Amino acid sequence: MNDGHDTKRGFQQQKDELLSTGSKKSADRYIISRLLSYVKPYKHLLFWAILITFAGSILGPLRPYITKLAIDDYIAKGNINGLALISLVLLGIILLDGFKQYAATYLTQLIGQKAILNLRMDIFRHLQKLSIRFYDRNPAGRLITRATNDVEALNEMLSSGIVTIIGDIMQLLFIVVLMFFIDWELTLIVLSILPLMIYATLTFKSKVRKAFQEVRGHLAKLNSFFQEHISGINIVQLFDRGESEYKKHVAINKEYRDANIRTIFYFSVYFPLIDLLSSIAAGLVIWYSGVRMLKGDITLGVVISFVQYIWLFFRPLQHLSDRFNILQTALASSDRIFRLLDEKDIVEEPENPRMLESFRDxxxxxxxxxxxxxxxxxxxxxxxxxxxxxxxxxxxxxxxxxxxxxxxxxxxxxxxxxxxxxxxxxxxxxxxxxxxxxxxxxxxxxxxxxxxxxxxxxxxxxxxxxxxxxxxxxxxxxxxxxxxxxxxxxxxxxxxxxxxxxxxxxxxxxxxxxxxxxxxxxxxxxxxxxxxxxxxxxxxxxxxxxxxxxxxxxxxxxxxxxxxxxxxxxxxxxxxxxxxxxxxxxxxxxxxxxxxxxxxxxxxxxxx
Ligand SMILES: Nc1ncnc2c1ncn2[C@@H]1O[C@H](COP(=O)(O)OP(=O)(O)O)[C@@H](O)[C@H]1O
Ligand SMILES: [Mg+2]
Structure with a gap:
């Protein structure tokens, strides 16, 4: 929650500065810093969520490596006792990984829910203060969309967003380090696909951002329309305007659908593309290790662990773009929510207030x-x-x-x-x-x-x-x-x-x-x-x-x-x-x- 005027004034200044530089990135930075102010009261929870997510991000990448050790150092050498021991280690890692997922999910959701409660209270408080003039300008449906859909989008980001994204990125780093440690040539093959993937993801990201803004805009229109026509249903029926209002609704509804379809189009192109690229990487790795295995300068454990790594490496990448989508939606939503919270058309309280005890004259x-x-x-x-x-x-x-x-x-x-x-x-x-x-x-x-x-x-x-x-x-x-x-x-x-x-x-x-x-x-x-x-x-x-x-x-x-x-x-x-x-x-x-x-x-x- 924003406590006191100082924070708010601080934000306003910060925002004005950032917006005057005119860049979208700085506007995003402003929004994120303001969002963080809602998370701040739950610092201690956040600390544990981050610690567990970050420390736990090594666990996944360790699994293929342990598998490699088991194959090359124990199975290949017939060390049965050692194999039992390393299997126990693997089991331990899997259990820990499970615990990490449980704790991280629970904690991030908890923080999200608590922060969102405060945000909703701030919105309601602010709406109460806004002048009637403001309500003359803003249809109720639009304001309801702010307090529900937009807040929900934010909730999704706070609870599954930033911490998880950083966790994913750390996991990617660990994977790359371990891959290099096992075999640098195969690692380079896997990484050669990366620029294409990043290019695809960035393009996708900017297109989807725009498309989602449109979706939200149309959704607000749709909600306003619904709200008005439910409140005014008797007028609609009395004047027998059902049919023509229905046609108006169809038009608004279609715009909303088309905006949604545009976002779906980007998604449906992006995901198969990423799949195709990962398959190409897997194919290249298998082909190249086949060639080297014939020459005998690579072990079976390395090949098996690399196939696992490709799977582990590209999946978080996809997740990452998934989460970008959540992040983009949420940023657009926060922008609108904060604009509402910054709305200055409030009934001004006097500077030198004079109480009226009773009416005398x-x-x-x-x-x-x-x-x-x-x-x-x-x-x-x-x-x-x-x-x-x-x-x-x-x-x-x-x-x-x-x-x-x-x-x-x-x-x-x-x-x-x-x-x-x-x-x-x-x-x-x-x-x-x-x-x-x-x-x-x-x-x-x-x-x-x-x-x-x-x-x-x-x-x-x-x-x-x-x-x-x-x-x-x-x-x-x-x-x-x-x-x-x-x-x-x-x-x-x-x-x-x-x-x-x-x-x-x-x-x-x-x-x-x-x-x-x-x-x-x-x-x-x-x-x-x-x-x-x-x-x-x-x-x-x-x-x-x-x-x-x-x-x-x-x-x-x-x-x-x-x-x-x-x-x-x-x-x-x-x-x-x-x-x-x-x-x-x-x-x-x-x-x-x-x-x-x-x-x-x-x-x-x-x-x-
Ligand atoms: N919220 C408003 N925003 C803009 N104009 C308004 C608003 N409310 C009333 N008006 C305009 O002010 C004028 C006087 O309205 P009002 O005081 O309600 O009249 P009365 O109560 O005498 O019927 C009308 O012309 C009306 O259109
Ligand atoms: Mg009147």
Whole structure:
């Protein structure tokens, strides 16, 4: 895990330096060093894994050599006792080799799993900190791919990658040394194949790297598509878009398949090629030793051990390229994971934080300008104040910027012009935690997590007692429908509350807010229409929520608006009018028009 800012800042610097040199190798080096930081806490395990792998890498190469000794020095000379002894030695080596494989596999997997756990926690933590703006830009499917597939690719590398690769390389070195020791001429024959093999492997490596990047990219697209179409399945079905969305899916799916086929193509060319080269080496060795055996200057033991060595020598080579594949995938994955972890679009905590103990006086907006993107101003010069205990309603047509005011006030989006103060403290100086304690927001769309009703109700205040939950539900009027659900408060809600009506979800959100009990209530009234009975329930619940509380409400219901102390009328991002219901009606301005639009039956009352 990355502990503290220093490490992170260090990495950033290192990365900037490396990336400014522009080479891919240095970028790889940066990624690997950052990966190592995740392994660092398990240094002691790593030490044993490396020791066992490295020390054990001599065991395999020793086996053909012992075989040679057994044939030439004992069997050929009829030394039966010696043969028994050397057979025992061979058995010992085989047993040790088995133990080495067990210990090395177990230890490297252990390190991998532990490191990956930390990485996943870092990703989740970071995702929680990222601003809503970031989520506007990044589809959920892509982020889920990061946290699952990409992390899995990394896991594979950490658990079977680097240590094993170095072990393989050491084994190759031991083999070469022992081969030279036995017979240098045959060794040169075997090695003459090596340049071809390395050339093939390097070419393969670079092609596969590119191909895998494409595969991952297409996979992320595919996941996003799936995710969206599962979340939005009702829209797809309602608009009868099944067929056309299916066709879109086919196109994305095909791209993914083609990218996969390209990688498979490289693999299917590479492996037979390596096989062919090893067979050629074996053929050459056998032919040449045959010639020398006829002349009597080479023993049978040497030939047999060399045939074994060729097999031992080229197999790790193949493994090595196999592991390159894992390494390449993992590097590409890590690159994306670290980019995500480096994403700076986080909600900045203030430099000179000022805690808000409680709300005493007033909220003041002064000449606030805000844009989601660049200079596309959504809020234009907004100024208003809300005194403690006041109920202020915001009205206006769709898209006029009402929800945006809430987004800005609750610091879901930063960066604006003008000032917003609570009790004289600039909003940007108030730490998020402190702000959330004072300001409670009920969004227009209610999100429910999968879990019990109870857990959803107490989401904002975990650990609250059952009685309090029941009491709050009763106050809001949600108790009736909850008690009718199978299991009552223990009823299991599916993700996003499928199976509950819009009105019921609203009431649940109200209970949530009531339990949270904020001093300032910010409410974005749902526009979804509900039956008259529920409408009355919600009306009463809203009044109950607002009781003895400073409230800013984006209102769609006449009842809410009428009970407000003041009404702010928004039009295209600017405030058009401010006043009470009666004042605004008397002004016969925009509010009057909106009012008549919604309540045409009142025309004769006003005009007649
Ligand atoms: N996350 C966002 N990114 C970019 N533009 C947005 C975003 N949310 C809202 N907008 C734009 O801001 C304007 C005001 O939206 P909003 O405040 O939601 O209106 P209202 O709540 O009054 O219906 C709209 O034109 C909308 O397209
Ligand atoms: Mg809105």
């Amino acid at each position: 007033e909220i003041v907006f002064t000449n606030v300008w805000f844009a989601y993107n660049n200079d596309n101003w959504i809020l234009k010069n907004i100024s208003f104040r809300v005194k403690r205990g006041e109920k202020v309603a915001i009205v206006g047509s769709t898209g006029s910027g009402k929800t945006t005011i809430i987004n800005v006030l609750s610091k879901l989006y930063g960066q604006r012009k003008g000032s917003i103060t609570i009790d004289g403290t600039e909003l940007s100086q108030i730490p998020e935690q402190s702000l959330r304690k004072v300001v409670g927001v009920v969004m227009q769309d209610v999100f429910l997590f999968s879990g019990t009703i109870k857990a959803n109700l107490s989401f904002g205040k975990p650990g609250v007692s059952d009685e309090e939950i029941r009491h709050a539900a009763k106050t809001v009027g949600a108790d009736r429908f909850i008690e009718q659900l199978p299991g009552g408060y223990e009823y299991h809600v599916n993700e996003n509350g499928a199976g509950l009506s819009a009105g019921q979800k609203q009431l649940i959100a109200f209970v949530r807010a009531l339990l949270y009990n904020p001093e300032i209530l910010v409410l974005d009234e749902a526009t979804s229409s509900v039956d008259t009975e529920t409408e009355q329930l919600i009306e009463a619940a809203t009044a109950n929520l607002m009781k003895n509380r400073t409230s800013i409400i984006i209102a769609h219901r006449l009842s809410t608006v009428q009970h407000a102390d003041r009404i702010i009328v928004m039009h295209k991002g600017a405030i058009k009018e401010i006043g009470s219901h009666q004042q605004l009606l008397a002004e016969k301005g925009l509010y009057y028009k909106l009012y008549l639009l919604q309540h045409p039956e009142k025309i004769h009352l006003r005009t007649g």
